[in-house]
Amino acid sequence: MKGFCRFLLDSVFPRRCVSCGSFTGGSLVCGPCHGQLLPADAAGLLPGPDAIPVYSPFFTCDVLLAVIRFLKFEGGTVAAGWLGLEMSCALAARREELDDPVIVPVPLHWTRLVRRGYDQAGLLAGEVSRHTGITLRRGTLGRSKRTRAQSSLDRGSRSGNVTGAFRLRSADRIGDRDVVLVDDLVTSGETVLACCRALEAGGPSSVTVLCAGRRRTAKIKVERPDSLMFE
Numbered sequence: 001m002k003g004f005c006r007f008l009l010d011s012v013f014p015r016r017c018v019s020c021g022s023f024t025g026g027s028l029v030c031g032p033c034h035g036q037l038l039p040a041d042a043a044g045l046l047p048g049p050d051a052i053p054v055y056s057p058f059f060t061c062d063v064l065l066a067v068i069r070f071l072k073f074e075g076g077t078v079a080a081g082w083l084g085l086e087m088s089c090a091l092a093a094r095r096e097e098l099d100d101p102v103i104v105p106v107p108l109h110w111t112r113l114v115r116r117g118y119d120q121a122g123l124l125a126g127e128v129s130r131h132t133g134i135t136l137r138r139g140t141l142g143r144s145k146r147t148r149a150q151s152s153l154d155r156g157s158r159s160g161n162v163t164g165a166f167r168l169r170s171a172d173r174i175g176d177r178d179v180v181l182v183d184d185l186v187t188s189g190e191t192v193l194a195c196c197r198a199l200e201a202g203g204p205s206s207v208t209v210l211c212a213g214r215r216r217t218a219k220i221k222v223e224r225p226d227s228l229m230f231e
Helices: 002-012 062-073 079-095 110-116 120-132 155-162 190-202
Strands: 053-055 102-105 141-143 166-168 178-186 206-214
Touching (some): 062 079, 062 120, 062 178, 062 206, 079 120, 079 206, 102 120, 120 178, 141 190, 166 190
Parallel strands (some): 178 206
């Protein structure tokens, strides 16, 4: 019982760095680990004819993955507050271009929701909505099937894993509006691309993807003069 109570307290008020375990007294990550975070200084583009922009405060690194793991699998919902603020700052460069925007989180399958007790993308979306004032539309997308974790699959299997996994539940919520699609991480981009395909039926003006981190090796192009294409 004592161990369980300590787990709950550490989830709400972490006393140790979630990456290295050193004592912080209340911060998610210690100073040295924070210095290892990799700022994403430019927007990315998902592959395809529509050139969907991807904004994130960080590139994926070990420290960020530790924070995401804490959020998703260790009950660390407090991490959503910090990540949501960082994501809101990353979206600031795009904010003035958005006309009547709406935030839509990538949905979690109900079986995982029951097991986890919360939807991490929904928590992040709520924080971004709170910081930016953009309307949050929960339930706009639904998950039609339970898929395997994308991180457990090779690159060639990821697209098929999420094909047909999402459906649009409320088309009237996004018609002629700029949609900000929120997820925790973008790796190959297949999950958010599947969501974008589902959103198309609602006739949004545009879709922008916002996440906490994206991999340098993800299959996305960065908006830079050298037009670097990641693998």
